Amino acid sequence: MRVYVGTDPFTHRAHMLSQTIPAGPTALDDAEAAARRMLTQVRERRELRTDVTLTELLASHLALLHASGTTRHSYQCMVTKHVQPLLGHLRLSAITPELLDHYYSELRRCRDHCRRPQKNHRCRPLAPATVRKIHYLLSGAYHRAFRWGWIDRSPTMDAAPPPKAHLEPQPPTPAEAAQIMDAAARHSNLGPLVWLAMVTGARRGELCALRWRHFDPVHRVLVIRASIAQVGTTTWEKDTKLHQRRHLALDADTTAMLVRYHHAQQHRAASIGAALTPDSFVFSARADGATWRPPDSLTRQYRRLVTRLGIRTTLHKLRHYSATELIAAGVDVRTVAGRLGHSDGGTTLAYYAAWVREADQRASNILISRLPTPRRPLATKPDTRTTTRRPRCPYETIAAELRTAITDGTLTPGSALPTIQELATIHHVAPSTAHRAIAQLTRQHLITVTRGCRARVNKTVPST
Template identity: 40%
Template sequence: MVLYAGIDPVTGRRSYLRETIKGSDDAAWRKAENTLTQFRAKVIKQRSTASTVKFGYAIDEWLRTADLETSTRDGYVGYIDRVIKPILGNTPVSKIGARQLETLYADLRRCRKRCDGKPFIELHKKDGDHDCVAAKCVRHECKPMAASTVRQIHSIISGVLNAAVRWEWIDSNPAKIAQRPKQKPPEPDPPSPADAARLVEAAFEMSEDWGTLVWLVMTTGMRRAEVAGLRWSRVDLDAEVIEIRRTYVQSKGKGKEKDTKTHQMRRLALDSETVALLRAHKQYCRDELFKVGVELTDDMFVFMSARTADARVPYSPDAISRRYKRMAARLNPPIDTHIHALRHFSATELLTAGIDLRTVAGRLGHGGGGATTLRVYAAWVAASDRKAAEILGSRMPKRRD
């Protein structure tokens, strides 16, 4: 049995509802009639008033009502404007199904521009007299969209469709059953102890305050937004403890403080060497501010803006990443230029030393009781487990022959 159901919103091809009913007796005919009635009801519902709501409108309503962090919202809007709206914006929400979404994801994984597979020239200038040489036009080469990016797009689409269900525009969310690209297992690549030593040496050669920042990230595993948002009021040098309560993030060039990633406060114990460095750094800040007639107070940031030299303005996360990238790239041989690698170093060194998973997860600020830590650092957890087994085995009484 086949019933025409309109045009597929993704492929642009005719769409049909199909079902095979075996047999030729009265029961088979009754089943066929019931199925045909269901098909017709489904098509009619798709053409009803509620189903005429376009997906683009649903996206706008979802963005208007969703409780999203500013940085998260900015990232979502980028995906929506570049990918989702151009493809699905004019499609009625009721016309979006699991098959259409899976087709879209497959197309994006093959080519982010969803080309037809035939070679063509990408025009970089379309107005006036066109000169491919002057406009630097190039032959199109398919570039697949990363699986993680497609998963992010899927998450946005699913969120919008969940809202459409709540608003009774559709009965169910097809994104919940649509297959999305598999998540790639985390593959942290922390610097070796020798490389870590080179990084610290290079950082202190640049300046004492920059060296202290790199050292602190390396020994505590703090996120860059956490170290940027750290204030002296949260640093207890006598108790040798710091509190991570707030972070400092940037969006469209503007910075602001916000909760930590997991919305939880945590306390980190400091070693004596780190405490000594922070004491020296605090005195450095006090001296620098004294030169401009400003007194250091506890509400000031630990790492002041290098651009303004003002402890009331933090060292921005983006500036930290850029400076670290330049420093790591200059080393010979170069080291991973992402400062997040220092967080991996802190975690893997602790696990290798036999520190329990819960403690490591607590220092990193991972939620889920260590589940995230285990997923990311499974190889090092396994190595630590093997080490524990060997230690226990060596302590067991020897059996007599």
């Protein structure tokens, strides 16, 4: 029995649903039931309308995906190296949640997908974060196929990628930062850049995109409004990661350093008969600052510098150094998030949770040391009518910390909270415990929880 479905959008051939009915006394009834079932599938568009492979679907998905050039290149590399060799030849209907679970396990076994042990080969697992990115890429592609009516259900909905790992930032120590600064100062083109990276916490592409018109020495402000991206040897100027402009206040020493550096660059340009303009790039290989510096060249120069010093670190960790030093100095998380360019305080709170708790503990110690000593001992029996019970259970402790962050403005109205898994990792509890904390805040009308989305702080927070 065959039912015409339509034309395959890729092969342009007729696509048919077919089923074989075995002979027997109930064959006629079985055939009629099968016919009704297949016709219902056609009417409700629940049949598979194409025989394309996963590689063909991903090619169509990436061609229509709204993403930056670097993101698109990253996805294409993952498809070429990790998806096509293992799953690319399979039809969409052949990929099941069970198959995806085994696929993710294989990626965690060996990133080179070796079949058998080989000489001079050591299996290295693919990072959980990369496996999750592959899962999100497949989910987006299958969701597009579902919207197009090619499939009736996505296998990624029931697949289980590795859980999100909470990675603690590893900034250089103050002693290491001093060594790096002293060594970088010997290079006229690297010292000011490393200084700015430590002070502002800007990303490397944002530093490479700085122009002299973005620096205001009178008001001591640096504006970050663009970034330089690089794929291979190709570079281009683009918007910042979160498409936002940041005005960073500078201290007197940093302002003076940039003024001296500007004068030095002016003399350098004049020596070849050129001149700097407001549109000249602050960090450029050319004397007139007409071109930006490729981010990869900056990374290589910094790597050579720290390797000679015997320090294991990366350029991006200067961003962590800036954030952790600000938090340790008592700067509120909302201000730190603004300087780093995070979308909200929730990202900063989740990533730098250990430093936030340490700074909070120091703040409480400083406050108690400055309190005046009462003339008579305070009452040991609190008034239960006005005193709030201290949290006793782990979920109450988590809820109390989040409640404080909401009421003091660290988590602004509309900002996203850390995920259940992030809270569980930060506080070393089970996800169910973190879920109870979120449920308590929901009952107190402090946050709103929507299925499939991160919990967000309510626009109007009730007074406490």
